[in-house]
Amino acid sequence: MTELRNVEADLSRFRARVLVASALVLLAFALLVSRLVYLQVFRHEDLSEQAENNRTAIVPIVPNRGLILDRNGIVLASNYSAYTLEVTPSRIGDLDRTLDELSQVLEISVRDRRRFKKLLEESKSFESLPLRTRLSDEEVAKFAANRFRFPGVEIKARLFRNYPFGELASHVIGYIGRINPEEKARIDASDDEANYQGTSYVGKLGIEQSFEAQLHGTTGVEAVETSAAGRAMRRLSSQPATPGDTVVLTIDIKLQKLVEDLFGERRGALVAIDPQTGEVLAFVSKPTFDPNLFVDGIDADSWQELNESPDKPLLNRALRGSYPPGSTYKPFMALAALQTGRRTPQQTIFDPGYFLLGGHRFRDDKEGGHGTVDMYHSIVESCDTYYFILANDLGVDIIHDQMQPLGFGELTGIDIQGEVRGLLPSQDWKRNAYKSAEQKKWYAGETVSLGIGQGYNNFTMLQMAQATATLANDGVKMKPHLVRELIDAVTRGHSAVTQIEGQRLALKPENIAVVKNAMVGVNLEGTSAASFRNAPYTSAGKTGTAQVVQIKQNEKYNASRVDELHRDHALFIAFAPAEAPRIALAMVVENAGFGAQFAAPIARRVLDYMLLGQYPSEEDIEAVHKGQAPTPIGKPRVATDLAWPPKP
Numbered sequence: 001m002t003e004l005r006n007v008e009a010d011l012s013r014f015r016a017r018v019l020v021a022s023a024l025v026l027l028a029f030a031l032l033v034s035r036l037v038y039l040q041v042f043r044h045e046d047l048s049e050q051a052e053n054n055r056t057a058i059v060p061i062v063p064n065r066g067l068i069l070d071r072n073g074i075v076l077a078s079n080y081s082a083y084t085l086e087v088t089p090s091r092i093g094d095l096d097r098t099l100d101e102l103s104q105v106l107e108i109s110v111r112d113r114r115r116f117k118k119l120l121e122e123s124k125s126f127e128s129l130p131l132r133t134r135l136s137d138e139e140v141a142k143f144a145a146n147r148f149r150f151p152g153v154e155i156k157a158r159l160f161r162n163y164p165f166g167e168l169a170s171h172v173i174g175y176i177g178r179i180n181p182e183e184k185a186r187i188d189a190s191d192d193e194a195n196y197q198g199t200s201y202v203g204k205l206g207i208e209q210s211f212e213a214q215l216h217g218t219t220g221v222e223a224v225e226t227s228a229a230g231r232a233m234r235r236l237s238s239q240p241a242t243p244g245d246t247v248v249l250t251i252d253i254k255l256q257k258l259v260e261d262l263f264g265e266r267r268g269a270l271v272a273i274d275p276q277t278g279e280v281l282a283f284v285s286k287p288t289f290d291p292n293l294f295v296d297g298i299d300a301d302s303w304q305e306l307n308e309s310p311d312k313p314l315l316n317r318a319l320r321g322s323y324p325p326g327s328t329y330k331p332f333m334a335l336a337a338l339q340t341g342r343r344t345p346q347q348t349i350f351d352p353g354y355f356l357l358g359g360h361r362f363r364d365d366k367e368g369g370h371g372t373v374d375m376y377h378s379i380v381e382s383c384d385t386y387y388f389i390l391a392n393d394l395g396v397d398i399i400h401d402q403m404q405p406l407g408f409g410e411l412t413g414i415d416i417q418g419e420v421r422g423l424l425p426s427q428d429w430k431r432n433a434y435k436s437a438e439q440k441k442w443y444a445g446e447t448v449s450l451g452i453g454q455g456y457n458n459f460t461m462l463q464m465a466q467a468t469a470t471l472a473n474d475g476v477k478m479k480p481h482l483v484r485e486l487i488d489a490v491t492r493g494h495s496a497v498t499q500i501e502g503q504r505l506a507l508k509p510e511n512i513a514v515v516k517n518a519m520v521g522v523n524l525e526g527t528s529a530a531s532f533r534n535a536p537y538t539s540a541g542k543t544g545t546a547q548v549v550q551i552k553q554n555e556k557y558n559a560s561r562v563d564e565l566h567r568d569h570a571l572f573i574a575f576a577p578a579e580a581p582r583i584a585l586a587m588v589v590e591n592a593g594f595g596a597q598f599a600a601p602i603a604r605r606v607l608d609y610m611l612l613g614q615y616p617s618e619e620d621i622e623a624v625h626k627g628q629a630p631t632p633i634g635k636p637r638v639a640t641d642l643a644w645p646p647k648p
Contacts, residue, residue: 060197060198060199060219060220060221060222061198061219061220061221061222061238061239061240061241062159062198062199062219062241063216063217063218063219063220063241063242063243063244064079064159064217064241064243064244064489065079065159065161065176065215065216065217065243065244066214066215066216066217066243066244066245066246066247066489067079067246067247068173068207068208068215068246068247068249069246069247069248069249070248070249070251070252070253070256071248071249071250071251071252071279071484072252072253072254073248074253075164076163076164076165076169076173076249076253077161077162077163077173077208078161078162078164079159079160079161079162080159080160080162081157081158081159081160082133082134082135082157082158082160083134083135083139083140083155083156083157083158084130084132084133084134084135084155084156084157084158085102085106085130085131085132085133085135085143085153085154085155086128086129086130086131086153086154086155086156087099087116087128087129087131087152087153088128088129088152088153088154089120089129089152090152091151091152092151092152092153098150098152098153099113099116099131101149101150102131102150102153105142105143105146106132106135106139106142106143107132107139108131108132111299111301112131112132114299114300114301115296115297115298115299115300116129116130116131116297118297118298118299118300118303119178119297128154128156130158130296130297131153133158133160133296134160135155140155143155160295160296161175161176161201161295162292162295163175163290163291163292163295165253165257166290166291166292167260167288167289167290168253168256168257168260168288169251169253169256169260169283169284169288170206170288170289170290170291171205171206171283171285171288171316171318171319172206172207172249172251172256172283172416172482173206173207173208173291174203174204174205174206174207174208174209174210174291174416175203175204175205175206175208175291175292175294175295176201176202176203176204176208176294176295177201177202177204177294177295177297177298178200178201178297179196179199179200179201179202183202187202192213194219195216195218195219196216196219197219198219199216199219201295202216203215204294205291205418206316206416207247207249207416207482207483209416209417210415210416210417211247211415211483214244214245214247214486215244215245215247216244217241217242217243217244217245217489218241218242219241220238220239220240220241220242221238221239222237222238222239223237223238242489242490243489243490244489245486245487245488245489246486246487246489247483247486248483248484248485248486248487249482249483249484250274250279250280250281250481250482250483250484251280251281251282251283251482252281252282254609255272255281255282255606255609255610256282256283256284258605258606258609258615258616259272259282259284259602259606260284260286260288261621262602262605262606262616262621262624262625263284263286263589263602264621264624264625265287265625266286266589266590266592266598266625267286267287267311267312267317267589267590267591268284268286268317268569268587268588268589268590268592269284269285269286269317269318269321269460269461269587269588270282270284270318270461270585270586270587270588270602270606271283271284271318271461271462271464271465271480271585271586271587272465272583272584272585272606272610273465273466273468273469273478273480273583273584273585274469274582274583274584275469275470275472275473275478275575275581275582275583275584276473276478276581276582277478277499278469278478278479278480278481278499278502279481279484280414280480280481280482281583281610282585282606283318283319283482284318284587285315285316285317285318285319285321286317287311287313288313289306289313289314293306310565316418317461317588317590318460318461318462319414319416319418319419319420319460319462320418320419320420320460321460321461321588322420322422322423322458322459322460323458323459323460323461323546323569323571323588324453324454324455324457324458324546324547324569325453325457325459325464325544325546325571326452326453326454326544326545326546326547326569326571326595327382327384327452327453327542327543327544327545327571327595328453328464328542328543328544328571328572328573328586328595329451329452329453329457329544330378330379330382330387330451330452330453330542331379331471331515331518331519331542331573332402332403332406332408332467332471333387333390333391333399333451334375334378334379334390334514334515334518335402335471335507335511335512335515336394336398336399336402336403337375337390337394338375338508338511338514338515339402339507339508339511340394340398340402342390342393342394343375343390344375345374345375345376345514346374346375347374347375348372348373348374349372349373349385349386349389350369350371350372350373351364351369351370351371351372351373351383351385351386352368352369352385353366353367353368353369353385354369354385355385355388355389355392355448357388357392357444357445357448358444358445360445362384362385362388362445362448362449363384364383364384364385364388365382365384365545366381366383369385370383370385370386373385373386375514375518376514376517376518376521378518379515379518379519379521379522379526379542380518380521380522380525380526380527381526381527382522382526382527382542382543384451384452387451387452388448388451388452389451390451391447391448391449391450391451391452392444392447392448392451394447395447396425396426396427396442396446396447396450397426397427397428399447399450399451400424400425400426400429403424404424405477405505405506406466406467406470406471406477406505407463407466407467407470407477408422408424408459408463408467409421409422409423409424409459409463410424410463412462412463412466412479412480413479413480414462414479414480414481414482415481415482415483415497416482419460419462420460422458422459422460422463423456423457423458423459424457424459425446425450425455425456425457427442430442430456453544453546454546454547461586461587461588462480462586464571464573464586465480465573465584465585465586466478466480467586468573468574468575468584468585468586469575469581469584470505471512471515471516471575471584472516472540472575472581472584473502473581473584474509474512475504475505475507475509475512476502476503476504476505477502477503477504477505478502478503479499479500481497481499483497484496484497485497516540516578519540519541519542519574519575519578520538520539520540520578522540522541522542522543523535523539523540523541523574524538526543527543527595527596527600528541528542528543528572528595528596528600528603530596530600531596531600531601531603531604532600532604535604535607535608536612537576537577537607537611537612538576538577538578538579539574539575539576539577539578539607540574540575540576540578541572541573541574541575541600541603542572542573542574543571543572543594543595543596543599543600544570544571544572544573544595544599545568545569545570545571545593545594545595546568546569546571546588547568548565548566548567548568548569548591565591566591567591567592567593568591568592568593568594569588569589569590569591569592570588570589570592570593570594570595570597570598570599571586571587571588571589571595571599572585572586572587572595572599572600572602572603573585573586573587574600574603574607576607576610576611577611582610582611583606583607583610583611585603585606587599587602587603589602592627593627597627598627601624601627602624605620605621605624
């Protein structure tokens with residue numbers, strides 16, 4: 001029996017289904033349209049930026065670091081481009097195995113590995129670290145043929161710092177090194193974070209550190225189109241980097257080399273200043289070090305050798321080494337006596353060869369004494385007894401108050417970092433420096449030692465040079481500085497470093513004249529006369545010999561019986577020409593002995609160069625090293641005739 005279908009009912013159900021399906025389709029389309037509107041209208045800018053970022057990459061362009069020149073335009077620090085083999089440890093499974101395999105393709109020395117591992121300890125694993133630098137074109141091609149074997153290893157072209165004269169003036173110039181974690185954190189927290197994107201190196205010492213902002217320049221940016229694999233396809237836009245400024249120093253690198261040659265292998269420091277401007281003409285610390293060792297990252301052996309050497313080549317003795325001034329302190333003590341009215345130039349004392357105080361005998365260095373001595377002869381003959389008595393009469397606090405304005409025990413404010421204050425003692429200082437009541441007490445015998453530049457007195461050669469320059473400049477104190485001007489890398493415009501106007505101290509001209517006249521006498525007829533014999537200019541000076549260790553009261557000092565590191569320091573201060581000084585200097589030769597024998601001859605050659613344009617002969621330099629021949633020997637060389645610059 002055939003079943004009769006209800007067509008109307010079927011049609012009704014079909015229509016209902018179609019309506020439901022249509023509604024679902026329309027709803028789906030509505031959702032799609034609304035999503036499309038949301039993405040295209042409301043999130044258009046955001047998504048467009050994301051898409052562009054997926055297509056492009058922003059690459060920082062590291063600026064060329066600024067040059068460093070001496071006052072005559074000789075380049076002391078420059079840059080060069082070279083290929084570097086770099087490793088990203090986070091992209092390598094077995095690092096040691098990779099290094100072994102790389103060494104079969106390229107020469108990788110033990111020093112390269114040690115330096116790389118030292119960098120690895122100081123860096124994050126995702127950073128790219130140099131394994132080999134200065135690759136030749138042949139080595140680059142050789143690695144390129146084997147690149148597929150070494151994921152995480154690549155060749156990069158980088159700029160490297162170069163110090164063409166190596167150890168010469170290294171404490172002034174400083175060096176650059178890889179940014180360590182502490183420096184990275186400091187940069188990230190500063191306003192310069194963006195400017196250091198892509199930068200791996202910063203100044204670590206000297207001018208490189210103190211003028212980092214000027215030398216670094218401004219980082220540029222480059223937008224490149226990348227493939228899905230992240231490989232650069234083409235450059236879209238570029239904002240070039242701005243190179244760092246050129247820093248022009250006040251030092252004369254020829255003079256610097258002369259002084260370093262004259263010191264030879266001996267330890268010490270010399271600072272020479274133009275008294276009228278405060279420009280530092282020479283800033284010597286010996287021994288020195290080669291800053292090029294630090295550019296690629298110093299290896300462990302070289303670092304250990306520098307860091308553990310008993311000669312301390314990394315110590316900037318001119319800036320951070322403090323020494324008892326010895327008899328070079330006497331002209332300033334005489335000035336203090338005149339300023340306070342405690343002495344007149346004509347007033348005399350009788351020197352029997354010692355000064356007695358409380359049963360203690362302070363011995364003069366001349367057996368039997370100097371006899372009757374006035375102020376002029378106390379400086380010319382360097383009479384200790386005169387200053388033992390003077391110091392006892394003045395007292396420690398008056399000495400402190402008279403010496404402090406000259407810069408003793410004070411920071412000079414020179415334009416490189418790391419300066420130490422030294423020590424100008426006072427009763428107040430001792431009360432704060434020690435803990436027990438007995439230690440806090442100031443004793444009269446301690447004051448007596450101050451008169452000849454011993455005791456607690458400790459100053460840097462920079463402070464001594466500033467005080468000498470102030471005296472030479474008739475009481476006007478200038479702030480020492482090492483940077484003369486900056487040269488803009490783009491405009492080539494010169495901008496002089498702003499100078500603080502000289503400070504005129506409350507020193508009477510007639511008192512300054514007395515002391516300066518006596519210092520002229522030192523070089524004419526006194527302790528340094530032999531070194532300045534036949535000089536065609538008039539100079540002023542003062543020798544000094546400073547004890548390193550205290551000897552017993554009645555024991556005579558004998559250098560041959562004392563360990564070399566415990567022998568006396570040789571010191572000298574000078575300025576010239578005496579009537580219109582163009583240079584003032586202070587120097588120390590550590591553990592050398594008498595200032596007249598080992599320091600004054602160096603100063604003579606410095607003044608000959610500055611005032612006459614002469615270099616000493618090679619024989620004369622050798623004689624100075626030995627403390628021999630106090631007068632110039634051999635034919636002096638005219639500075640302009642020398643081959644310069646020397647071969648780096």
